[in-house]
Amino acid sequence: MRFADATTPLWTCPHCGHRFVTSNSWHSCSKHKLEDHFKDKPARVRKLFDAWSDFVLQFGEVTVIPQKTRISFQVRVRFAGAVIRKNWVECAFWLKRQVKDERFHRVEKITARDYIYYFRLTDESQLDKTMKEYLREAYQVGCQVKRV
Ligand SMILES: [Zn+2]
DSSP, X not given: OOOOOTTSOOEEOTTTOOEESSXXXXXXXXXXXXXXXXXXXXXXXXXXXXXXXXXHHTTSOOEXXXXXXXXXXXXXXXXXXXXXXXXXXXXXXXXXXOOOOTTOSEEEEEETTEEEEEEEEOXXXXXXXXXXXXXXXXXXXXXXXXXX
């Protein structure tokens, strides 16, 4: 198998229209609405999600994909996400390196060079300059730009 890079055309699922780097990628085809994630949730949580969404979308063209349990953000690959909780938004993003920062309550090590960082967004002030640098990097991961 050849590894996909930023030049490989994306495959579009003929059923749901979602785009993927590798053809016939496993995914659930069902279409979900963004609104479904906010049923029975306080308006405040929607505001927090909108702040996160604007934050993730500030670097370029990003597709927002509402899934069953989470909302994903994709350029070529999905590089960030959100899970809507009762009183906060569980935010996640993918970096190609390890960072030590106590604001992340969970770090998932996928490979030696792939880490998913999780934090609970309860206030817009958490989306600060440092977070912006992380997200700028995560966006590059989403574009599949190789770091040298
Ligand atoms: Zn599909």
